[in-house]
Amino acid sequence: GLIDLIEMKSVTYEDSSQGVNFYETEIPDDLMEHALHHREKMLEAVADFDDHLLAKFVDGEEITPDEIVGVLRRATIALKAVPVTCGSAFRFKGVQRLLDAIVALLPSPLDVAEVVGVVPDSEQTEARKPDDDEPFAGLAFKVMTDPYVGRLTFVRIYSGSLQAGSYIYNVNTGKRERVSRLLEMHANDRTERREVYAGDIIAMVGLKDTTTGDTLCDESKPIQLEKIEFADPVVHVAVEPKTRADQEHLHAALAKLSDEDPTFKVRVDGDTGQTVISGMGELHLEILTDRLFREFKVGVNVGRPEVAYKEGIRSAATATGRFVRQTGGRGQFGHVEIELEPGEAGSGLVFESKIVGGNVPREYIPSVRDGIHEAMSSGPVAGYPIEDLKVVLVDGSYHEVDSSEMAFKVAGSMALKEGLKRAVPFLMEPIMDLEVVLPEQYLGDVVGDLSSHRADIQGINIRSDAQVVSAVIPLAETFGYATRLRSLTQGRAIFTMQFSRFREVPRQIMEEVVARVQGLDQRR
Incomplete structure:
Protein backbone atom coordinates (compact mmCIF):
# COMPACT_ATOMS: atom_id res chain seq x y z
CA GLY A 1 0.00 0.00 0.00
CA LEU A 2 0.90 3.67 0.34
CA ILE A 3 0.34 6.73 2.50
CA ASP A 4 -1.55 9.74 1.12
CA LEU A 5 0.28 12.78 2.57
CA ILE A 6 -2.49 15.21 1.59
CA GLU A 7 -5.38 13.30 3.21
CA MET A 8 -3.08 11.58 5.77
CA LYS A 9 -4.62 8.18 5.12
CA SER A 10 -3.12 4.74 4.68
CA VAL A 11 -4.24 3.10 1.41
CA THR A 12 -4.15 -0.69 1.08
CA TYR A 13 -4.75 -2.46 -2.25
CA GLU A 14 -6.38 -5.85 -2.69
CA ASP A 15 -4.08 -8.14 -4.70
CA SER A 16 -6.88 -10.54 -5.70
CA SER A 17 -8.72 -7.75 -7.56
CA GLN A 18 -5.49 -6.45 -9.17
CA GLY A 19 -5.78 -3.15 -7.34
CA VAL A 20 -9.39 -2.41 -8.32
CA ASN A 21 -10.50 -2.64 -4.69
CA PHE A 22 -8.64 -0.61 -2.08
CA TYR A 23 -9.22 0.47 1.51
CA GLU A 24 -8.44 3.75 3.27
CA THR A 25 -7.56 3.40 6.96
CA GLU A 26 -5.72 5.32 9.63
CA ILE A 27 -1.93 5.42 9.33
CA PRO A 28 -0.31 2.70 11.50
CA ASP A 29 1.46 3.98 14.63
CA ASP A 30 4.86 2.67 13.51
CA LEU A 31 4.63 4.73 10.30
CA MET A 32 3.05 7.90 11.71
CA GLU A 33 6.32 9.66 12.60
CA HIS A 34 7.72 8.90 9.15
CA ALA A 35 4.52 10.18 7.47
CA LEU A 36 4.46 13.40 9.55
CA HIS A 37 8.11 14.10 8.64
CA HIS A 38 7.41 13.84 4.91
CA ARG A 39 4.12 15.77 5.18
CA GLU A 40 6.06 18.60 6.82
CA LYS A 41 8.51 18.65 3.91
CA MET A 42 5.66 18.60 1.39
CA LEU A 43 3.84 21.50 3.13
CA GLU A 44 7.06 23.51 3.26
CA ALA A 45 7.51 23.07 -0.50
CA VAL A 46 3.87 23.87 -1.31
CA ALA A 47 3.85 26.95 0.94
CA ASP A 48 6.54 28.56 -1.22
CA PHE A 49 3.91 29.11 -3.93
CA ASP A 50 1.29 30.94 -1.82
CA ASP A 51 1.78 33.70 0.81
CA HIS A 52 -1.45 32.88 2.69
CA LEU A 53 -0.49 29.20 2.96
CA LEU A 54 3.04 30.18 4.00
CA ALA A 55 1.67 32.31 6.84
CA LYS A 56 -0.52 29.43 8.08
CA PHE A 57 2.44 27.05 7.85
CA VAL A 58 4.74 29.36 9.83
CA ASP A 59 2.07 29.97 12.50
CA GLY A 60 1.47 26.22 12.84
CA GLU A 61 -2.19 26.47 11.82
CA GLU A 62 -3.97 23.49 10.28
CA ILE A 63 -3.86 23.38 6.49
CA THR A 64 -6.77 21.57 4.82
CA PRO A 65 -6.44 19.14 1.87
CA ASP A 66 -8.48 21.53 -0.33
CA GLU A 67 -6.01 24.35 0.34
CA ILE A 68 -3.05 22.11 -0.54
CA VAL A 69 -4.67 20.92 -3.78
CA GLY A 70 -5.68 24.46 -4.77
CA VAL A 71 -2.15 25.84 -4.39
CA LEU A 72 -0.59 22.78 -6.05
CA ARG A 73 -2.94 23.17 -9.02
CA ARG A 74 -2.04 26.83 -9.53
CA ALA A 75 1.69 26.06 -9.23
CA THR A 76 1.42 23.15 -11.67
CA ILE A 77 -0.47 25.17 -14.29
CA ALA A 78 2.15 27.93 -13.97
CA LEU A 79 4.86 25.29 -14.58
CA LYS A 80 6.43 26.02 -11.20
CA ALA A 81 5.80 22.60 -9.62
CA VAL A 82 5.76 18.96 -10.71
CA PRO A 83 3.56 16.82 -8.41
CA VAL A 84 4.68 13.21 -7.88
CA THR A 85 2.39 10.34 -6.86
CA CYS A 86 3.41 6.94 -5.47
CA GLY A 87 2.44 3.69 -7.12
CA SER A 88 3.34 0.71 -9.26
CA ALA A 89 1.58 0.13 -12.57
CA PHE A 90 3.12 -3.34 -12.73
CA ARG A 91 1.44 -4.31 -9.44
CA PHE A 92 -1.75 -2.25 -10.10
CA LYS A 93 -1.21 -0.01 -7.08
CA GLY A 94 -1.68 3.76 -6.97
CA VAL A 95 -3.38 3.96 -10.36
CA GLN A 96 -6.57 5.55 -9.00
CA ARG A 97 -4.54 8.12 -7.03
CA LEU A 98 -2.64 9.07 -10.20
CA LEU A 99 -5.86 9.55 -12.21
CA ASP A 100 -7.38 11.62 -9.40
CA ALA A 101 -4.26 13.80 -9.37
CA ILE A 102 -4.51 14.32 -13.13
CA VAL A 103 -8.08 15.57 -12.75
CA ALA A 104 -7.34 17.71 -9.68
CA LEU A 105 -3.97 19.23 -10.59
CA LEU A 106 -3.45 19.35 -14.34
CA PRO A 107 -4.95 22.15 -16.47
CA SER A 108 -8.27 21.82 -18.22
CA PRO A 109 -8.52 23.04 -21.84
CA LEU A 110 -9.79 26.37 -20.50
CA ASP A 111 -6.70 26.84 -18.32
CA VAL A 112 -4.23 26.88 -21.20
CA ALA A 113 -3.60 29.51 -23.86
CA GLU A 114 -5.26 29.43 -27.26
CA VAL A 115 -3.52 27.25 -29.83
CA VAL A 116 -1.65 29.02 -32.65
CA GLY A 117 -1.24 27.56 -36.14
CA VAL A 118 -0.27 28.59 -39.65
CA VAL A 119 -2.70 29.20 -42.51
CA PRO A 120 -1.70 26.73 -45.28
CA ASP A 121 0.25 28.17 -48.25
CA SER A 122 1.03 31.37 -46.35
CA GLU A 123 3.17 32.73 -43.52
CA GLN A 124 0.12 34.04 -41.69
CA THR A 125 -0.52 32.70 -38.18
CA GLU A 126 -3.96 32.20 -36.68
CA ALA A 127 -5.16 31.47 -33.16
CA ARG A 128 -7.98 29.13 -32.16
CA LYS A 129 -9.64 29.51 -28.77
CA PRO A 130 -10.90 26.41 -26.88
CA ASP A 131 -14.48 27.35 -27.78
CA ASP A 132 -17.25 25.24 -29.34
CA ASP A 133 -18.21 28.15 -31.62
CA GLU A 134 -14.74 28.41 -33.21
CA PRO A 135 -13.98 26.54 -36.49
CA PHE A 136 -13.09 22.89 -35.91
CA ALA A 137 -9.38 22.08 -35.41
CA GLY A 138 -7.76 18.97 -33.94
CA LEU A 139 -4.47 17.06 -33.89
CA ALA A 140 -4.17 13.31 -34.49
CA PHE A 141 -1.71 12.09 -31.84
CA LYS A 142 -2.10 8.30 -31.99
CA VAL A 143 -3.23 5.59 -34.38
CA MET A 144 -4.04 2.05 -33.29
CA THR A 145 -5.77 -1.04 -34.62
CA ASP A 146 -8.67 -2.38 -32.56
CA PRO A 147 -9.62 -6.04 -33.20
CA TYR A 148 -13.32 -5.18 -33.06
CA VAL A 149 -13.62 -1.66 -34.45
CA GLY A 150 -10.65 -1.50 -36.83
CA ARG A 151 -8.42 1.53 -37.31
CA LEU A 152 -8.79 4.11 -34.53
CA THR A 153 -7.35 7.62 -34.80
CA PHE A 154 -7.04 9.44 -31.47
CA VAL A 155 -7.58 13.20 -31.81
CA ARG A 156 -7.23 16.09 -29.37
CA ILE A 157 -9.85 18.70 -30.31
CA TYR A 158 -8.56 22.25 -29.80
CA SER A 159 -11.55 24.21 -31.07
CA GLY A 160 -15.03 23.82 -32.50
CA SER A 161 -17.31 20.80 -32.54
CA LEU A 162 -17.80 17.77 -34.77
CA GLN A 163 -20.67 15.38 -35.45
CA ALA A 164 -20.39 11.72 -36.38
CA GLY A 165 -20.85 11.19 -40.12
CA SER A 166 -19.43 14.57 -41.09
CA TYR A 167 -16.38 15.33 -43.27
CA ILE A 168 -13.14 16.89 -42.09
CA TYR A 169 -10.08 18.16 -43.96
CA ASN A 170 -6.57 16.74 -43.43
CA VAL A 171 -4.17 19.66 -44.00
CA ASN A 172 -1.10 17.40 -44.25
CA THR A 173 -2.49 15.19 -47.04
CA GLY A 174 -4.87 17.71 -48.62
CA LYS A 175 -7.71 15.15 -48.50
CA ARG A 176 -11.26 15.17 -47.15
CA GLU A 177 -12.15 12.23 -44.92
CA ARG A 178 -15.43 11.09 -43.45
CA VAL A 179 -15.69 10.38 -39.73
CA SER A 180 -18.07 7.44 -39.54
CA ARG A 181 -18.08 7.06 -35.75
CA LEU A 182 -16.88 8.98 -32.68
CA LEU A 183 -15.82 6.94 -29.65
CA GLU A 184 -14.94 8.08 -26.14
CA MET A 185 -12.34 5.61 -24.86
CA HIS A 186 -12.06 4.44 -21.28
CA ALA A 187 -9.40 1.71 -21.01
CA ASN A 188 -10.93 -1.22 -22.92
CA ASP A 189 -14.44 0.26 -22.80
CA ARG A 190 -15.78 2.72 -25.35
CA THR A 191 -18.81 4.98 -25.48
CA GLU A 192 -20.43 6.08 -28.72
CA ARG A 193 -20.70 9.87 -29.10
CA ARG A 194 -22.90 11.69 -31.62
CA GLU A 195 -21.02 14.98 -31.22
CA VAL A 196 -17.73 16.08 -29.63
CA TYR A 197 -16.53 19.50 -28.51
CA ALA A 198 -13.43 21.62 -27.86
CA GLY A 199 -11.21 20.04 -25.22
CA ASP A 200 -12.34 16.46 -25.90
CA ILE A 201 -9.93 13.63 -26.59
CA ILE A 202 -11.75 11.26 -28.91
CA ALA A 203 -11.15 8.21 -31.10
CA MET A 204 -12.37 8.54 -34.70
CA VAL A 205 -13.35 5.60 -36.90
CA GLY A 206 -13.19 5.86 -40.69
CA LEU A 207 -10.03 7.91 -41.26
CA LYS A 208 -7.95 5.94 -43.78
CA ASP A 209 -5.16 8.37 -44.69
CA THR A 210 -4.58 10.16 -41.38
CA THR A 211 -1.37 9.42 -39.48
CA THR A 212 0.15 10.57 -36.20
CA GLY A 213 0.85 14.31 -36.21
CA ASP A 214 -1.69 15.28 -38.90
CA THR A 215 -3.88 18.36 -38.44
CA LEU A 216 -7.64 17.90 -38.98
CA CYS A 217 -9.83 20.95 -39.47
CA ASP A 218 -12.82 22.60 -41.12
CA GLU A 219 -12.14 22.71 -44.88
CA SER A 220 -13.46 26.27 -45.14
CA LYS A 221 -11.13 27.46 -42.35
CA PRO A 222 -7.89 25.45 -42.77
CA ILE A 223 -5.09 25.71 -40.22
CA GLN A 224 -1.81 23.81 -39.78
CA LEU A 225 -1.07 23.09 -36.12
CA GLU A 226 2.46 22.39 -34.94
CA LYS A 227 3.57 19.11 -36.48
CA ILE A 228 5.09 16.37 -34.37
CA GLU A 229 8.69 15.73 -35.44
CA PHE A 230 9.88 12.12 -35.31
CA ALA A 231 13.52 11.07 -35.32
CA ASP A 232 14.78 8.66 -37.97
CA PRO A 233 15.24 5.04 -36.84
CA PRO A 262 5.88 6.59 -36.90
CA THR A 263 9.38 5.72 -35.59
CA PHE A 264 9.00 2.09 -36.74
CA LYS A 265 9.87 1.45 -40.40
CA VAL A 266 9.62 -1.68 -42.55
CA ARG A 267 11.41 -2.35 -45.84
CA VAL A 268 12.50 -5.27 -48.01
CA ASP A 269 16.24 -5.39 -48.73
CA GLY A 270 16.70 -5.27 -52.49
CA ASP A 271 19.86 -7.42 -52.42
CA THR A 272 18.91 -10.20 -49.98
CA GLY A 273 15.10 -10.12 -50.14
CA GLN A 274 15.00 -10.01 -46.32
CA THR A 275 12.37 -8.06 -44.43
CA VAL A 276 14.18 -5.40 -42.37
CA ILE A 277 12.54 -3.54 -39.49
CA SER A 278 13.96 -0.33 -38.06
CA GLY A 279 13.34 1.44 -34.75
CA MET A 280 14.74 3.72 -32.07
CA GLY A 281 16.65 1.09 -30.13
CA GLU A 282 17.12 -2.55 -29.24
CA LEU A 283 14.33 -2.52 -26.63
CA HIS A 284 11.93 -0.79 -29.04
CA LEU A 285 12.32 -3.58 -31.60
CA GLU A 286 12.14 -6.31 -28.92
CA ILE A 287 8.75 -4.95 -27.78
CA LEU A 288 7.44 -4.78 -31.35
CA THR A 289 8.51 -8.34 -32.21
CA ASP A 290 6.87 -9.48 -28.97
CA ARG A 291 3.66 -7.68 -30.02
CA LEU A 292 3.79 -9.53 -33.35
CA PHE A 293 3.36 -12.79 -31.45
CA ARG A 294 0.98 -11.58 -28.70
CA GLU A 295 -1.42 -9.49 -30.78
CA PHE A 296 -1.12 -10.93 -34.28
CA LYS A 297 -0.04 -14.53 -33.50
CA VAL A 298 2.92 -14.20 -35.91
CA GLY A 299 6.19 -15.86 -34.86
CA VAL A 300 9.47 -14.46 -36.24
CA ASN A 301 13.17 -15.19 -36.05
CA VAL A 302 15.15 -12.01 -35.39
CA GLY A 303 18.64 -11.29 -36.70
CA ARG A 304 21.48 -9.39 -35.06
CA PRO A 305 20.79 -5.65 -34.56
CA GLU A 306 22.57 -3.34 -37.00
CA VAL A 307 23.33 0.33 -36.42
CA ALA A 308 21.85 2.84 -38.87
CA TYR A 309 25.02 4.74 -39.76
CA LYS A 310 24.98 7.86 -41.94
CA GLU A 311 27.61 9.64 -43.98
CA GLY A 312 28.59 13.29 -44.37
CA ILE A 313 31.19 15.46 -46.09
CA ARG A 314 33.77 17.86 -44.64
CA SER A 315 34.48 20.22 -47.52
CA ALA A 316 33.00 21.73 -50.66
CA ALA A 317 33.68 20.22 -54.08
CA THR A 318 32.75 20.52 -57.76
CA ALA A 319 31.92 17.64 -60.06
CA THR A 320 30.71 16.84 -63.56
CA GLY A 321 28.23 14.17 -64.59
CA ARG A 322 28.15 13.21 -68.24
CA PHE A 323 25.88 10.43 -69.44
CA VAL A 324 26.25 9.51 -73.11
CA ARG A 325 24.90 6.33 -74.66
CA GLN A 326 24.43 5.34 -78.29
CA THR A 327 22.41 2.21 -79.02
CA GLY A 328 21.96 2.40 -82.80
CA GLY A 329 18.72 4.39 -82.68
CA ARG A 330 18.00 7.39 -80.52
CA GLY A 331 20.76 7.82 -77.93
CA GLN A 332 20.90 9.26 -74.43
CA PHE A 333 22.71 12.48 -73.52
CA GLY A 334 22.84 14.43 -70.29
CA HIS A 335 25.59 16.69 -68.95
CA VAL A 336 25.56 18.63 -65.65
CA GLU A 337 28.10 20.44 -63.50
CA ILE A 338 27.41 20.85 -59.78
CA GLU A 339 28.88 22.39 -56.65
CA LEU A 340 28.26 20.67 -53.31
CA GLU A 341 28.99 21.52 -49.70
CA PRO A 342 27.95 20.34 -46.21
CA GLY A 343 24.41 21.41 -45.31
CA GLU A 344 23.02 22.64 -42.02
CA ALA A 345 22.12 19.97 -39.47
CA GLY A 346 18.68 18.50 -40.18
CA SER A 347 18.29 20.27 -43.54
CA GLY A 348 18.48 17.12 -45.72
CA LEU A 349 19.02 17.93 -49.40
CA VAL A 350 18.98 21.62 -50.32
CA PHE A 351 19.03 21.89 -54.13
CA GLU A 352 19.46 25.13 -56.07
CA SER A 353 19.74 25.84 -59.78
CA LYS A 354 21.88 28.69 -61.15
CA ILE A 355 21.44 27.74 -64.78
CA VAL A 356 21.31 30.73 -67.13
CA GLY A 357 20.86 30.85 -70.88
CA GLY A 358 19.09 27.50 -71.11
CA ASN A 359 22.24 25.32 -70.99
CA VAL A 360 20.04 22.79 -69.21
CA PRO A 361 16.37 23.11 -70.24
CA ARG A 362 14.05 23.94 -67.37
CA GLU A 363 12.04 20.73 -67.77
CA TYR A 364 15.16 18.60 -67.06
CA ILE A 365 16.20 20.37 -63.81
CA PRO A 366 13.75 18.40 -61.56
CA SER A 367 15.20 15.18 -63.02
CA VAL A 368 18.71 16.31 -62.03
CA ARG A 369 17.47 16.88 -58.49
CA ASP A 370 15.79 13.44 -58.45
CA GLY A 371 19.03 11.79 -59.54
CA ILE A 372 21.00 13.61 -56.84
CA HIS A 373 18.41 12.71 -54.18
CA GLU A 374 18.50 9.06 -55.25
CA ALA A 375 22.31 8.96 -55.14
CA MET A 376 22.28 10.30 -51.55
CA SER A 377 20.87 6.95 -50.39
CA SER A 378 24.29 5.32 -50.83
CA GLY A 379 27.44 7.17 -49.73
CA PRO A 380 31.03 6.52 -50.86
CA VAL A 381 32.40 5.36 -47.48
CA ALA A 382 30.27 2.30 -46.73
CA GLY A 383 27.07 2.72 -48.71
CA TYR A 384 25.08 4.44 -45.94
CA PRO A 385 22.77 7.43 -46.65
CA ILE A 386 24.28 10.90 -46.95
CA GLU A 387 23.03 13.38 -44.35
CA ASP A 388 22.52 17.15 -44.94
CA LEU A 389 23.85 18.36 -48.28
CA LYS A 390 23.63 21.56 -50.28
CA VAL A 391 23.94 21.12 -54.07
CA VAL A 392 23.99 23.88 -56.69
CA LEU A 393 23.49 23.10 -60.38
CA VAL A 394 25.80 25.60 -62.11
CA ASP A 395 26.15 24.45 -65.73
CA GLY A 396 25.54 21.69 -68.25
CA SER A 397 24.58 20.97 -71.82
CA TYR A 398 21.98 19.01 -73.76
CA HIS A 399 21.29 17.46 -77.14
CA GLU A 400 18.11 18.44 -78.95
CA VAL A 401 17.32 14.84 -79.95
CA ASP A 402 19.09 12.54 -77.48
CA SER A 403 18.50 14.36 -74.18
CA SER A 404 15.72 13.10 -71.89
CA GLU A 405 14.60 13.29 -68.28
CA MET A 406 16.16 9.87 -67.62
CA ALA A 407 19.51 10.95 -69.10
CA PHE A 408 19.70 14.02 -66.85
CA LYS A 409 18.61 12.01 -63.83
CA VAL A 410 21.52 9.60 -64.41
CA ALA A 411 23.89 12.53 -65.07
CA GLY A 412 22.86 14.14 -61.75
CA SER A 413 23.46 10.88 -59.91
CA MET A 414 26.88 10.43 -61.54
CA ALA A 415 27.89 14.01 -60.71
CA LEU A 416 26.97 13.62 -57.03
CA LYS A 417 28.83 10.33 -56.65
CA GLU A 418 31.93 11.89 -58.17
CA GLY A 419 31.62 15.03 -56.02
CA LEU A 420 31.17 13.08 -52.77
CA LYS A 421 34.49 11.32 -53.31
CA ARG A 422 36.25 14.70 -53.61
CA ALA A 423 34.48 16.30 -50.62
CA VAL A 424 36.30 14.24 -47.92
CA PRO A 425 33.43 11.96 -46.85
CA PHE A 426 33.21 10.48 -43.35
CA LEU A 427 31.01 8.05 -41.40
CA MET A 428 28.62 9.12 -38.62
CA GLU A 429 27.02 7.00 -35.91
CA PRO A 430 23.99 7.60 -33.67
CA ILE A 431 24.86 8.82 -30.16
CA MET A 432 22.54 8.10 -27.23
CA ASP A 433 21.94 10.00 -23.98
CA LEU A 434 22.27 7.47 -21.16
CA GLU A 435 21.30 7.79 -17.50
CA VAL A 436 22.12 5.02 -15.00
CA VAL A 437 20.75 4.98 -11.43
CA LEU A 438 22.69 2.63 -9.15
CA PRO A 439 23.85 2.01 -5.57
CA GLU A 440 27.14 3.72 -4.69
CA GLN A 441 29.14 0.50 -4.19
CA TYR A 442 28.86 -0.33 -7.92
CA LEU A 443 29.77 3.15 -9.19
CA GLY A 444 33.38 2.37 -10.08
CA ASP A 445 32.55 -0.81 -12.00
CA VAL A 446 29.76 0.84 -14.00
CA VAL A 447 31.78 3.96 -14.88
CA GLY A 448 34.75 1.79 -15.86
CA ASP A 449 32.54 -0.34 -18.09
CA LEU A 450 31.05 2.72 -19.78
CA SER A 451 34.49 4.24 -20.38
CA SER A 452 35.68 1.00 -21.99
CA HIS A 453 32.74 1.21 -24.42
CA ARG A 454 33.53 4.68 -25.79
CA ALA A 455 31.11 6.51 -23.48
CA ASP A 456 31.73 10.11 -22.37
CA ILE A 457 30.72 10.62 -18.74
CA GLN A 458 28.82 13.92 -18.50
CA GLY A 459 28.34 13.96 -14.76
CA ILE A 460 27.64 11.99 -11.58
CA ASN A 461 24.87 13.29 -9.32
CA ILE A 462 24.11 12.11 -5.80
CA ARG A 463 20.60 11.26 -4.67
CA SER A 464 19.60 10.37 -1.13
CA ASP A 465 19.76 6.64 -1.85
CA ALA A 466 21.61 6.29 -5.16
CA GLN A 467 24.14 7.65 -7.63
CA VAL A 468 23.03 8.93 -11.05
CA VAL A 469 25.52 8.64 -13.91
CA SER A 470 24.83 10.73 -17.03
CA ALA A 471 26.73 9.83 -20.19
CA VAL A 472 26.64 9.89 -23.98
CA ILE A 473 27.47 6.62 -25.69
CA PRO A 474 27.53 5.32 -29.27
CA LEU A 475 24.50 3.17 -30.03
CA ALA A 476 26.77 0.39 -31.33
CA GLU A 477 28.16 -0.03 -27.79
CA THR A 478 24.75 -0.38 -26.13
CA PHE A 479 23.66 -3.72 -27.57
CA GLY A 480 23.36 -6.11 -24.65
CA TYR A 481 23.91 -3.31 -22.11
CA ALA A 482 20.90 -4.34 -20.01
CA THR A 483 22.48 -7.76 -19.41
CA ARG A 484 25.92 -6.23 -18.78
CA LEU A 485 24.55 -3.74 -16.24
CA ARG A 486 22.54 -6.44 -14.46
CA SER A 487 25.69 -8.52 -14.08
CA LEU A 488 27.79 -5.60 -12.80
CA THR A 489 25.24 -4.47 -10.18
CA GLN A 490 23.52 -7.76 -9.23
CA GLY A 491 20.34 -6.42 -10.80
CA ARG A 492 20.17 -3.31 -8.60
CA ALA A 493 20.65 -0.63 -11.28
CA ILE A 494 18.27 0.80 -13.85
CA PHE A 495 18.98 2.86 -16.95
CA THR A 496 17.17 5.02 -19.48
CA MET A 497 18.42 5.84 -22.95
CA GLN A 498 17.28 8.05 -25.82
CA PHE A 499 18.65 9.23 -29.15
CA SER A 500 20.71 12.43 -29.00
CA ARG A 501 22.48 13.15 -32.31
CA PHE A 502 24.85 11.79 -34.98
CA ARG A 503 28.62 12.10 -34.49
CA GLU A 504 31.67 11.24 -36.58
CA VAL A 505 33.00 7.72 -36.09
CA PRO A 506 36.68 7.34 -35.02
CA ARG A 507 38.90 6.17 -37.88
CA GLN A 508 39.59 2.73 -36.41
CA ILE A 509 35.89 2.02 -35.90
CA MET A 510 35.12 3.34 -39.39
CA GLU A 511 37.61 0.90 -40.91
CA GLU A 512 35.98 -1.98 -38.99
CA VAL A 513 32.50 -0.96 -40.21
CA VAL A 514 33.69 -0.63 -43.81
CA ALA A 515 35.42 -4.02 -43.65
CA ARG A 516 32.26 -5.64 -42.26
CA VAL A 517 30.05 -4.08 -44.93
CA GLN A 518 32.42 -5.08 -47.72
CA GLY A 519 32.59 -8.61 -46.31
CA LEU A 520 28.79 -8.86 -46.37
CA ASP A 521 28.71 -7.61 -49.95
CA GLN A 522 31.29 -10.21 -51.01
CA ARG A 523 29.29 -13.01 -49.38
CA ARG A 524 26.17 -11.88 -51.25
Missing part, protein backbone atom coordinates in the same frame (compact mmCIF):
# COMPACT_ATOMS: atom_id res chain seq x y z
CA VAL A 234 18.74 4.18 -35.60
CA VAL A 235 18.65 0.35 -35.37
CA HIS A 236 17.87 -2.25 -38.06
CA VAL A 237 17.19 -5.97 -37.67
CA ALA A 238 16.21 -8.58 -40.22
CA VAL A 239 13.15 -10.71 -39.42
CA GLU A 240 11.82 -13.85 -41.04
CA PRO A 241 8.64 -15.86 -40.33
CA LYS A 242 9.01 -19.11 -38.42
CA THR A 243 6.38 -21.02 -40.42
CA ARG A 244 4.58 -20.74 -43.75
CA ALA A 245 1.42 -19.68 -41.89
CA ASP A 246 3.39 -16.85 -40.23
CA GLN A 247 4.70 -15.76 -43.63
CA GLU A 248 1.18 -15.11 -44.90
CA HIS A 249 0.36 -12.72 -42.05
CA LEU A 250 3.77 -11.12 -41.37
CA HIS A 251 3.62 -8.16 -43.74
CA ALA A 252 0.02 -7.28 -42.85
CA ALA A 253 0.94 -7.29 -39.14
CA LEU A 254 4.08 -5.21 -39.73
CA ALA A 255 2.07 -2.70 -41.78
CA LYS A 256 -0.38 -2.24 -38.89
CA LEU A 257 2.46 -1.74 -36.37
CA SER A 258 4.16 0.76 -38.70
CA ASP A 259 0.87 2.61 -39.06
CA GLU A 260 0.62 2.97 -35.27
CA ASP A 261 4.27 3.95 -34.63
